[in-house]
Amino acid sequence: MxxxxxxxxxxxxxxxxxxxxxxxxxxxxxxxxxxxxxxxxxxxxxxxxxxxxxxxxxxxxxxxxxxxxxxxxxxxxxxxxxxxxxxxxxxxxxxxxxxFVFQSGNLVPALTARDQLRLVGTLGGDRSRRRDPDHLLEAVGLTHRARRRPATMSGGERQ
Ligand SMILES: Nc1ncnc2c1ncn2[C@@H]1O[C@H](COP(=O)(O)OP(=O)(O)O)[C@@H](O)[C@H]1O
Ligand SMILES: [Mg+2]
Incomplete structure (x- = not known):
């Protein structure tokens, strides 16, 4: 946390x-x-x-x-x-x-990795780089998973 x-x-x-x-x-x-x-x-x-x-x-x-x-x-x-x-x-x-990084992903099944991240920024009304989905994905080395949904990601990738 x-x-x-x-x-x-x-x-x-x-x-x-x-x-x-x-x-x-x-x-x-x-x-x-x-x-x-x-x-x-x-x-x-x-x-x-x-x-x-x-x-x-x-x-x-x-x-x-x-x-x-x-x-x-x-x-x-x-x-x-x-x-x-x-x-x-x-x-x-x-x-x-x-x-929070939960033990189980706690992700929205229908959304891609990028859209999960976009959702949080949208809810918070924060469109700064700090919340930019592609920037966040890049920071954790998951740019290549941007279009994946949780079902086809590993436990570690979901976390
Ligand atoms: N919602 C709950 N209702 C009743 N007891 C709970 C609840 N959540 C946790 N407890 C009890 O509180 C104690 C601490 O639980 P928890 O914080 O989950 O421990 P840990 O994460 O270290 O395994 C345990 O005895 C657990 O049974
Ligand atoms: Mg516990």
Whole structure:
């Protein structure tokens, strides 16, 4: 997962989670997926989260990337507190600032590689080079796959 944002200065952490808890109800039990996580990641820092199945890795990424809101605690990205954002604002925040590489592609089956990328730029109203489909394909060495649909791409190519 990568996060980028255009707010805050260089000393502002890229990501800060403070006292983050994420719980689920399982019948009359409360399951803690995250039980008091404090973590700070600097801009440009690369962090690998390692742990056994069920440890809470996916939960951590979902909360850090604005896919899920924590049950308690705060999440700041580039100095901006996203904890209290509603669904709409959180969706916008993800669209503009968060990139996810899912284990399974999470792609639109009917669209070519180029059109998947074009769709994201269109939704965000961002036609800059940063979002240019051909530029993005070239950056990951997939220019020759621009017209392929997900069904005929490898797992790695989809990611
Ligand atoms: N939607 C959910 N409902 C109930 N429990 C969940 C849900 N998602 C995750 N959990 C539980 O939270 C814990 C952490 O899950 P997860 O973050 O997916 O772990 P990991 O990605 O490290 O394998 C596990 O005990 C899991 O069963
Ligand atoms: Mg997982």
């Amino acid at each position: 990568t996060t980028t944002t255009h707010t805050g200065d260089a000393s502002t952490p890229g990501l800060r989670l403070s006292g983050v808890e994420l719980t689920f109800r399982d019948g009359d039990q409360t399951v803690y997926a995250l039980a008091g996580v404090d973590v700070e990641v600097a801009r440009g820092e690369v962090l690998a989260v390692v742990g056994p199945s069920g440890a809470g890795k996916s939960s951590l990424l979902a909360v850090a990337g604005g896919l899920l809101s924590p049950t308690s605690g705060t999440v700041e990205v580039g100095g901006r507190d996203i904890t209290g954002l509603g669904r709409r604002d959180l969706t916008r925040f993800r669209r503009d600032h968060v990139g």
